[in-house]
Amino acid sequence: MSLLEVRDLAVSYDARRAVEGISLTVEPGEMVAVVGESGSGKTTTAHAIIGLLPPNATLDGGQILLGGTDLATWSDRRMESIRGAQIGLIPQDPSNSLNPVKTVGAQIGEVLRIHKRGDRRTISRRVVDLLTRVGLPDPETRARQYPHELSGGMRQRVLIAIAIALEPRLIIADEPTSALDVTVQRRILDLIDDLRAEFGTAVLLVTHDLGIAANRSDRLVVMKDGRIEEQGPSSQVLSAPQAAYTGQLLRDAPALSVREFRAVDEAVDETVTQEPAIVVRDLVKEFRVGRRPFRAVDGVSFDVRPGTTHALVGESGSGKTTTARMVVRFAEPTSGTVTIAGAGTGRDFRRHVQLVYQNPYGSLDPRQSVAAIVAEPLRNFRLGDRAARRTRVRDLMERVALPESLLERGPRELSGGQRQRVAIARALAVDPAVVVLDEAVSALDVTVQAQILDLLEELQRDLGLTYLFISHDLAVVRQISHTVSVMNKGRIVEFGTTQRVFTDPRHDYTRELLAAIPEPVL
Amino acid sequence: MTRYVLRRVGQAALVLWAAFTAGYVLLWLLPGDSILIKFQNPELGLSPQQISEIRAYYGGGDPPLVGYLHTLLGFLRGGFGYSIDTGTPVVERLAEALPETAKLATAGFALAVLIAVVIAFAAGYSRTSWLRGALLAVPSLFISVPAFWLGILLIQVFSFRLGLVPVIGGSPAQQLILPVLTLAVPISAPIAQVLARGIDQVYTQPFVPVVAAKGASRRWILWRHVARNAVLPALTVAGMTFGELIAGSVVTETVFGRNGVGRLTEQAVNAQDTPVMLAVVVLASTVFVLVNLAVDLLFPVLDPRLKAAA
Numbered sequence: 104m105s106l107l108e109v110r111d112l113a114v115s116y117d118a119r120r121a122v123e124g125i126s127l128t129v130e131p132g133e134m135v136a137v138v139g140e141s142g143s144g145k146t147t148t149a150h151a152i153i154g155l156l157p158p159n160a161t162l163d164g165g166q167i168l169l170g171g172t173d174l175a176t177w178s179d180r181r182m183e184s185i186r187g188a189q190i191g192l193i194p195q196d197p198s199n200s201l202n203p204v205k206t207v208g209a210q211i212g213e214v215l216r217i218h219k220r221g222d223r224r225t226i227s228r229r230v231v232d233l234l235t236r237v238g239l240p241d242p243e244t245r246a247r248q249y250p251h252e253l254s255g256g257m258r259q260r261v262l263i264a265i266a267i268a269l270e271p272r273l274i275i276a277d278e279p280t281s282a283l284d285v286t287v288q289r290r291i292l293d294l295i296d297d298l299r300a301e302f303g304t305a306v307l308l309v310t311h312d313l314g315i316a317a318n319r320s321d322r323l324v325v326m327k328d329g330r331i332e333e334q335g336p337s338s339q340v341l342s343a344p345q346a347a348y349t350g351q352l353l354r355d356a357p358a359l360s361v362r363e364f365r366a367v368d369e370a371v372d373e374t375v376t377q378e379p380a381i382v383v384r385d386l387v388k389e390f391r392v393g394r395r396p397f398r399a400v401d402g403v404s405f406d407v408r409p410g411t412t413h414a415l416v417g418e419s420g421s422g423k424t425t426t427a428r429m430v431v432r433f434a435e436p437t438s439g440t441v442t443i444a445g446a447g448t449g450r451d452f453r454r455h456v457q458l459v460y461q462n463p464y465g466s467l468d469p470r471q472s473v474a475a476i477v478a479e480p481l482r483n484f485r486l487g488d489r490a491a492r493r494t495r496v497r498d499l500m501e502r503v504a505l506p507e508s509l510l511e512r513g514p515r516e517l518s519g520g521q522r523q524r525v526a527i528a529r530a531l532a533v534d535p536a537v538v539v540l541d542e543a544v545s546a547l548d549v550t551v552q553a554q555i556l557d558l559l560e561e562l563q564r565d566l567g568l569t570y571l572f573i574s575h576d577l578a579v580v581r582q583i584s585h586t587v588s589v590m591n592k593g594r595i596v597e598f599g600t601t602q603r604v605f606t607d608p609r610h611d612y613t614r615e616l617l618a619a620i621p622e623p624v625l
Numbered sequence: 626m627t628r629y630v631l632r633r634v635g636q637a638a639l640v641l642w643a644a645f646t647a648g649y650v651l652l653w654l655l656p657g658d659s660i661l662i663k664f665q666n667p668e669l670g671l672s673p674q675q676i677s678e679i680r681a682y683y684g685g686g687d688p689p690l691v692g693y694l695h696t697l698l699g700f701l702r703g704g705f706g707y708s709i710d711t712g713t714p715v716v717e718r719l720a721e722a723l724p725e726t727a728k729l730a731t732a733g734f735a736l737a738v739l740i741a742v743v744i745a746f747a748a749g750y751s752r753t754s755w756l757r758g759a760l761l762a763v764p765s766l767f768i769s770v771p772a773f774w775l776g777i778l779l780i781q782v783f784s785f786r787l788g789l790v791p792v793i794g795g796s797p798a799q800q801l802i803l804p805v806l807t808l809a810v811p812i813s814a815p816i817a818q819v820l821a822r823g824i825d826q827v828y829t830q831p832f833v834p835v836v837a838a839k840g841a842s843r844r845w846i847l848w849r850h851v852a853r854n855a856v857l858p859a860l861t862v863a864g865m866t867f868g869e870l871i872a873g874s875v876v877t878e879t880v881f882g883r884n885g886v887g888r889l890t891e892q893a894v895n896a897q898d899t900p901v902m903l904a905v906v907v908l909a910s911t912v913f914v915l916v917n918l919a920v921d922l923l924f925p926v927l928d929p930r931l932k933a934a935a
Binding site for chain 1: 752830831832834835836837838839840841842843845849850853854927928929930
């Protein structure tokens with residue numbers, strides 16, 4: 104008998120179907136990965152299994168058999184005995200998944216208290232054991248600390264400790280590493296693998312990252328629009344995908360595609376000596392944390408040639424975003440200079456240098472129409488009359504391949520990819536020469552990500568744009584950039600052409616970063 | 626942490642001084658003349674000469690700055706001067722009125738918090754949407770009720786119709802019931818609203834499903850996780866409303882004929898009794914500043930994230 108068997112599960116939100124009759128099984132000790140893009144129903148499926156669907160969701164039909172018992176018919180009250188004890192959950196975002204006003208130890212001990220496993224002293228001893236087991240140094244101290252005193256990786260370890268505390272038979276891991284840096288990501292996945300081997304726990308891994316799914320799982324379930332497109336042993340699905348959609352996912356996943364590197368000489372005419380579009384020299388930014396100064400950026404220098412893409416790659420806290428903010432003059436350097444060829448001063452600077460942010464939703468005013476958003480820079484700089492601006496907005500929409508029918512809609516009615524296209528159109532409205540892209544594709548699904556990256560390449564070719572591309576994602580950087588600076592702790596540890604850095608890394612930190620990317624499987 | 630406390634205490638002292646100064650300036654600018662109001666009555670038969678002597682006795686003849694410094698010094702020593710209306714020391718009149726108002730305000734505030742907590746948590750716990758909607762509509766209703774009207778209504782219903790609470794006489798506790806209710810209802814509204822919104826907001830936090838995934842019941846989640854996070858913004862509002870109680874007690878004490886600070890204020894305003902009014906202003910700001918200082922100092926205790934910032 105399978106440990107978990109889901110039969111014909113159907114879930115809807117406010118009478119709109121999100122999961123449409125899916126069936127899957129998890130055997131004891133097995134890792135099954137459910138892969139899909141946002142809106143595919145993968146998280147809904149996972150939450151239905153543990154009985155934690157939001158209030159506006161209803162279970163329309165199907166069975167959820169855990170060891171032969173159908174949980175779908177159980178009341179919320181009855182499910183309480185299963186949650187934590189038989190099914191554990193490792194949530195997505197470690198930064199908000201712990202109660203900020205309770206100590207880490209109290210939150211691990213809580214699962215033991217709820218299920219009445221031992222008195223106060225036994226529980227506090229078990230908490231320390233668990234913290235040790237998930238690899239946190241100095242567990243006694245950690246247990247007394249609050250979540251905000253731990254790093255993202257440490258918090259995720261705490262959440263894993265909570266999930267394994269009662270040694271459940273099944274753990275649901277919902278995007279357990281997508282909010283973490285690559286090197287931390289690998290260590291967390293290794294830990295989950297070790298624990299699986301040690302306790303024989305089965306894991307249902309929900310992820311958008313095909314690379315992780317391919318590397319870690321025994322079996323793969325590919326979901327799209329609430330249905331299962333394909334499922335089977337991971338190696339088989341990856342080597343011979345049956346569904347067209349799986350093939351597309353494999354092609355679009357940047358970690359798995361083996362594309363040509365973009366070479367600098369293709370983009371630049373070597374016969375003409377051009378001055379660099381961006382020159383950054385000895386850039387330093389200090390922040391005051393309490394009494395001591397903290398150097399977020401510590402002597403950063405690089406040049407970017409016109410018409411090329413330079414990537415700043417690094418993990419969180421590496422100083423890449425602070426550097427980008429100084430380049431676009433949103434932050435004042437403590438010392439050092441940024442020179443952008445041809446850029447004016449004051450407000451005119453913004454006509455030359457534009458920024459596209461990570462979060463395509465947060466950077467668009469929800470009360471304005473798409474037309475108003477794209478036209479705003481034109482209005483600000485008083486460019487053209489009303490009719491000319493309208494024509495310009497139409498041209499821009501065409502440039503970023505958005506239908507004109509979207510012009511009167513609000514950002515809320517657009518998909519993530521469409522929103523990011525609107526943000527790009529807005530950035531291009533005033534004909535800038537330099538565009539700084541701060542994690543511009545990080546929040547997007549792989550297929551959409553691939554489309555936006557293609558769009559960015561095309562725009563660069565047609566308009567001769569210079570990009571400064573900020574990203575934590577090496578696979579994306581490999582695809583889009585001509586040259587790369589690898590940042591760590593405020594410094595550039597390695598600089599070179601993308602091809603050289605990726606094929607012949609010279610710094611240990613670069614090697615560690617590269618080793619953490621899931622291996623290409625094709 | 627010590628620096629945080631010292632800075633907050635310093636700020637509190639500064640606010641008090643500013644309130645005193647603003648109060649003094651405003652009262653000094655008022656066009657009325659308390660000495661004339663009291664002594665110009667022809668029956669007293671005082672000559673203008675004698676009135677100006679009385680004025681000098683109360684310090685009215687000093688240049689404004691000297692008067693200000695003189696009064697400030699007096700306040701710092703705990704002497705609030707003499708009431709022009711009754712001629713007794715302001716301290717005595719305050720000492721008489723304060724216990725009554727303190728009883729009323731403390732009980733009213735406690736009841737307001739209780740009402741707010743019951744409304745907000747019942748709404749947070751209820752799963753039926755019409756009940757939730759009904760509960761959340763209650764604060765809006767409460768805030769729209771004028772205190773004088775509510776007071777009169779309560780006397781009508783409970784004392785005259787039902788005869789549950791005596792209008793005159795009755796034990797001190799019985800005399801408190803209706804005024805406390807009158808005071809509590811309007812001030813419970815903003816606390817309930819902020820608390821209910823806080824609870825809703827905490828429920829959307831990703832850590833809530835994680836606690837549920839541990840097998841926690843709805844009650845466990847609400848009381849052990851949501852409550853403590855939701856109480857922080859409500860605490861700020863509660864601190865602010867406590868300060869308003871002094872103002873709120875003017876109407877309530879007048880309606881119920883209680884001799885408290887509110888009543889004293891009303892009398893002092895009618896008689897343009899500047900020393901008493903100034904003392905009331907300083908008293909009200911002291912209560913306000915102290916309560917908010919306590920709230921500020923409580924914050925880092927309830928939310929460990931603020932300890933680092935402090």
